[in-house]
Amino acid sequence: MSATKNVANNGPSGYEWEYARKDLGNTKWQNFKLFLYNPETGEVLNRTPKSWGGIFLFYCIFYSILACFFAICMSVLLQTLTDEYPKLQLDESIIGVNPGLGYRPMSPDPEADSLIWYKRHNNESAALWIDQIEDFLEVYKDPTLLPDNAQQMDCDFDNPPHMERVCKVEVERHVGPCTSAFGYGYVAGTPCVFVKLNKIFGWKPDYYQNLDELPDDMPVVLKSYITHATTLNASRWHTVWMSCSGADPHDAEAIGDVDYFPQPGYPGYFYPYTNSPGYLSPLVAVRFRNATRSTLVNVECRAWAKNIRYKKSGLNREGSVHFELLID
Structure with a gap:
């Protein structure tokens, strides 16, 4: 009876296990x-x-x-x-403390990579690069496009930026023929490339203070410029210097003469970068005056300061930037 009672209490089917249900x-x-x-x-x-x-x-x-x-x-x-500054800075951040360089214009074609290639005296061919530069410089030319009503001012070594203001970057004056009026030199076959030092929050340059501190591998032309500039104004030692040259010996021959506007370096009053509203990275307009035609020229631009490490590597380049120039 007890077994029958137990079975009777196991669900409507009377089976203890579902798989045993009839x-x-x-x-x-x-x-x-x-x-x-x-x-x-x-x-x-x-x-x-x-x-x-x-x-x-x-x-x-x-x-x-x-x-x-x-x-x-x-x-x-x-x-x-906070929106004002990163939580991790300098050595604690992924970016680190070694700024690199960037440049404009850049090829819109991923397969072209870092190649600037166009035909001289061909307006249509040059327009691609001119338009890219125009887009990049738009905020430099029109400060009203900057957020938070940026307060820009004209700065100098004797007139650093005031509190809550940032230095203005001139891209229409003091840049020679590297202006929109001259098509940034592209149609004439003397293209200009705008090179900037990448921003790192809180980074302060460690400047060279005298000629003896200049590294041995610094280009002679740049050393001569520094000697002349600092003799006229000792404050100009507070500059992150910059040079562009051929990446290899045959490139050094093909690159021709290189001009820098307004100077081959970035004034120290732009640093440190602290995310101030309206801050724009200073630019150096690099003009290639007579690069060899129909020849691929590998160009390397390098920043110079005592706390900028240089590493020439295709994958892990430090303190420099590389691009190719081909003018047909």
Whole structure:
């Protein structure tokens, strides 16, 4: 009797295990409909409404607690961040303390990589590069495009930027023929490339202070310029110098004469970069006056300061930038 009683208490089929339940002879479609809804037991998907209600309540409570925990963690994280400066700076950041160089224009074709290639005296061929430079310099020419009503001022070594103001970068004056009026030299076959020092928050240059500190591998032409410039104004020692040359001996022959406007370097009053509204990186317009025609010239531009490491490597280049120039 006890065994019969135990069996009788095991569900409507009277079987303790579901797989032992007797086949009722239903078709697959009938079994599927019973799975969706069983009118005898009121089950939906093999669960009673009470069971579904318990599951729904559990997950509501579970995800509510999880959402609250996430909100608390996010709130704590946001308290440590600010739009004014990065949490990790200099040595603690991924960027590090060694700024590199960037340049414009850059090829829009990924396959062309760093190649600047066009036909001299061909307006259509030159227009691609001229338009890129125009787009890049747009914010330099029109400060109203900058956010937060940027307050720019004319700076000099004797007139550094005042509190809450930034130095203006002139791109129409003091840049010789590297202006929009001259098509940045592209049609004439003397193209200009604008080179900038990449921004690193809080980075301060360690300047060369005298001629004896200038490195042996610094170009002779740049050393001569520094000698003359610092003799006239000793404050100009506070400059991050820059030079462009052929990457290899045959490139050095093909590159021809190189001019720098307004000077071969970046004035120290632009540093450190502190994310001030309206700050723009200073530029050097590099003009290639007579590069050999129909010859691929590998150009390397390098920044010079005591705390800028130089590493000539295709993948892990430091303190410099590389591009190719081809004028047909």
